[in-house]
Amino acid sequence: MQPKKIKIIIFDTTLRDGEQVPGCKLNEKEKILIAKNLELLGVDVIEAGFPISSPGDFQSVREISKHISNTIICGLTRAKKKDIEIAALALKDAKRPRIQTGIGTSESHIKQKFQSTEEKILDIAYESVKYAKKFVEDIEFYAEDAGRTENLFLAKVCEKVIQAGATVINLPDTTGYCLPEEYGKKIKFLIENVPNIDQVTLSTHCHDDLGLATANSIAGIKNGARQVEGTINGIGERAGNTPLEEIVMILKKKKELNFFTNINTKMLYTISKLVSQYTGMFVPQNKAIIGKNAFSHSSGIHQDGMIKNRGTYEIINPKEVGYKTSSLILTARSGRSALIYRYKKIGYVFTKYQIDTIYQIFLIYADKKKEISDENLKQIINSVRN
Template sequence: MDNHITIFDTTLRDGEQSPGYSMNKPEKLRLALQLEKLGVDVIEAGFPIASDGDYETVKEIGKTIKKSTIAALCRTRQVDLESAVSSLEHAAKPRIHTFIATSDIHLQHKLQMSREEVLESAVNAVEFAKSHYDDIEFSAEDASRSDPEFLIDIFTAVIEAGATTINVPDTVGYALPWEYADLIKTLHDNIPNIDQATISVHCHNDLGLAVANSLMAVRNGARQIECTVNGIGERAGNASLEEVVMAIETRKNNMDYTTGINTKEIYPSSQMLAQITGKGVQPNKAIVGENAFAHEAGIHQHGVLKNPLTYEIMTPDSVGLTSNKIVIGKHSGRFALGKKLEELGYHLNKEDLNRVYTMVTKLADEQKVVNDEDLMNLMATTKYSKEKPDKSVVAGG
C-alpha cells in the first residue's frame, strides 16, 4: 500500500465556520497562497452555495492556485452540485466534494429520509459530479455513528458511480481511537471496490481525540487526512494539520509514512491565520503555541542549553521558528540566567550571579516572567564585577 498521506486542508471551509473566524475574499486568497506554499495537497476553498461571496471566493482561488487541488463542498442536492461545478470551472485541479448524512439519528431527525433514499441521492450526486470532473470525493456525514453495513453499501455504490475518495468523518468527535481504527479497517477490508478509491478521514476534536483518531485511521488503511491550521473548526475544532504532520515526521521510527508538507512553513502559516482572524493561538498549543519550544524550569533549561534533544523531540527550525525560548521565571536556574545575561552582554562571576539570581527570583514571584528589559533594568542598578570571569568558576544548576 502507498505510504504517502494526502493532506486535505479545510481551514478555509470548516475552519472558517468557527465562531469569530470568518474571512473575506482577499484574506482567503492570501491564506490559500500560503497553504500552497506549505505544500497542502488539497485545499477545500469553501461551500459555494452558502453565499455569493463564498462562490466568488472559491472561483478566485481556483483561478489562482496551480499546484494544490481545489475542492468545493456541496450537499447532494442538484442546486448545490451545479454551484460547486460552476465555481471550479477555471481551477487547474478541481475536486467536487459532496456529502450526505448516513447515521440513523441524522436520517430520522434532520433529513427525514430512508437509507435507500440517501443511497440513491449519494449515487446521483456522484454521477452528476463525475460527468463534469474526474476527481470526486464523497463524505458520509456522521459516519462514526452510522451502521458499518450501511457504510459499506453506500461507499461501494458511490465508488461504482465514480467517487475517487471516500471520506469517513467523525463529525461530532464521538469515536475513541480503537473504535475508529476498527471502523476504518472494517471498511478497508469489506468494500469490494476499495482499490479504486482513497479512504479519507475528517475528525473533530470534541473529546480531544481528533489527531489520535486520524493517525489510527492511517494505520488501518486511510491515506488522506482532513485537517486545519491551528486545529480550528466547528465547536472544539478539527484535527490539527501541524500536529498530524509533525507526528508523522517526528515518529518515522514507528510510522513509515510521508506527506508533501514543507514543515518549515508550518509556523508562518499558523501566524498568518492568527493575524488574519485576530484569534491568537493558545500558548500551550502543540507545535505552534508560544510555549511549544519555551523552557522555564531550571532542570529543563540546563538540559536544553547543553543539548536540545534532552527536552525537545523536534527542532524549532523544522517548523519554521528560528530558535527555542528560554523563559526566566521563578523556576529558572542559575545556569539559564547566566546564559541569558551573557546574551545581553553581562558576564557575571559566581558570587555576582548568585546575588542577581536571588533578586530575579523575587521579581519573578511578583510578575511571573522576567523579560530582557527587566533584566537590563535590574543590572543597571546592581553592582557587579566588570571583569569577564573565567568560565570554570561560573555557577551552573
C-alpha cells in the first residue's frame, strides 16, 4: 500500500530576503501585487518584511496584512523586544499572523558577532520566543547560521525554544556552506535528539553560495523538514536563496519522494516574470524551470528526438509551469528534421531533393547568424528560386 503523501509547507521570502539584493527595491504597491500573486500561486507563508528596519517596510507589512485572506503573513525580527513589538503592530490586521524571531547560534556568531556565550544565547532565544508569544500564537524561531552550528548546541537551542512555545524552527544554512549530506544529517540529528521535536515544524532556509541551496533543501526535506523557505527566481543575499520553483517541481516530478505542495505550478512562469520586472533582477536564460532556454532546443540530435517524442529530452511539459510550448531554435547545429519541421510550421513542404538544396544554403545563413528566424527561412527559399 502506497504511504500517504506528506505536505511540504512553502514559505516565500521574496519580499524580505529577496529584496535584500543590492539595487532591488520594491515599492508598497509592487509588494502588495506580488503578495496577492503569491497567495494565488498557493504559497503557505509570505514573509512580508522586516518591520523595524524602516518605516516603509513597516507600512508594507501592514498593508499586505490587510490584503491577504488565507496565507500566513510573517514579519521578521531580531531577538529584541522592540523588534517584536513593532512586528506585532505591523501584523495586527493579518488574518493569520506569524512572528519570526531569532539569533545567531554558530561559534562565529556567538563569539565574534555578539561577544557572548552559549548560555546567554540560550536565554535570549528562550525569552524572545516567550515574549513574541504574548502577541501571536504562531512563532517561528530562526537559529541563524545553523549550518555551521555544532549539532549538540543546536539541539539545546531547539529544546529551549520549544519550551518557550515556538511552533516552527528555522535552520538556516546562512552562508550556503553545508553539503547536502551534512545538512540532511543535521536535521536528522535534531529529530532524533531533541525532546518534543514533534511539537514543531522544522524549516530549511538555504543560501546558494556554493550552488547547493536546492540540493540542501531537498536533503532537509528527506530527513524530516516539513517547511522550505526560498524566493521566486532564487533572488536574495549574495548568490541568492533556494529558488522555490525548483523545489516545487522537484517534488512534483520525483513522485517516489512522496511529497506534495499546494502550489499551482502553471503560475510559476507568470510570477517569475512579475518578480523579475519589479525587482529588476534578470533571470538567466539557462535558469532551471523558468529560464528562456529551459524549453528551447538547438542541437540537431535533440531536435530530432523532440520531434519524434517530447519526452526524449524534456522531463517537464512547458505547460506545467505556464509556458505555451517548447521551441526548436534553428542554428548551425540544427539538422534537416528541425528545418523540415519549422518550414511546415510556416506552411512549406518540400521534397527530399529540395530540402537537401535548401539545407546547404541554410547552413551558410546559420554560420553567420546566432539564430535563424521565420523571415530568414523565407529569404532562403527566395534565394533558391532565384
